[in-house]
Amino acid sequence: QLQVVESGGGLVQPGGSLRLSCAASGFTLDYYAIGWFRQAPGKEREGVSCISPSGGSTNYADSVKGRFTISRDNAKNTVDLQMNSLKPEDTAVYYCAAVRGSDYDCWDQYEYDYWGQGTQVTVSS
Numbered sequence: 785q786l787q788v789v790e791s792g793g794g795l796v797q798p799g800g801s802l803r804l805s806c807a808a809s810g811f812t813l814d815y816y817a818i819g820w821f822r823q824a825p826g827k828e829r830e831g832v833s834c835i836s837p838s839g840g841s842t843n844y845a846d847s848v849k850g851r852f853t854i855s856r857d858n859a860k861n862t863v864d865l866q867m868n869s870l871k872p873e874d875t876a877v878y879y880c881a882a883v884r885g886s887d888y889d890c891w892d893q894y895e896y897d898y899w900g901q902g903t904q905v906t907v908s909s
Contacts, residue, residue: 785809785810786809786810786811787808787809788807788899788900789806789809789901790805790806790902791804792805793878793903793905794905795908797909798872798909799869799870801868802867802870802905803864804865804867804878804880805863806818806820806862806880808862808898812861813861813863813882814837814858816837816882816883816885816897817836817882817888818835818854818856819831819834819880819881819883819893820854820878820880821878821879821893822874822877823877824875827876830845831845834890837886839855839858847873848867851870853868865878865880872907872908873907875906875907876905878902878903878904879899879901879902880900881896883895
């Protein structure tokens with residue numbers, strides 16, 4: 785079964801850090817761009833960041849620029865999202881998604897082929 789699985793969510797205080805990881809099962813991520821999305825209660829799912837198959841191109845939502853860093857290790861078949869200086873408004877379920885190839889719209893959720901089940905991130909004191 786082809787799938788991606790997120791891990792690393794949890795409860796953290798404002799100003800703290802978390803590192804999310806997206807792992808592929810049943811396929812290799814080498815040819816896939818990876819996007820991280822999040823959905824807060826009562827809100828639509830929104831794009832957070834994405835990275836090209838080679839890792840040479842990354843994009844960030846304005847709300848996370850300078851605080852979040854996306855990276856990939858194709859040898860380990862994983863893509864990580866390092867989240868620093870977390871704010872209460874970062875609280876959401878975070879999803880990773882994979883789309884094959886390099887011709888994609890980072891922010892278009894409908895282009896992604898595989899989605900994980902999500903991992904909860906809660907930023908609260």
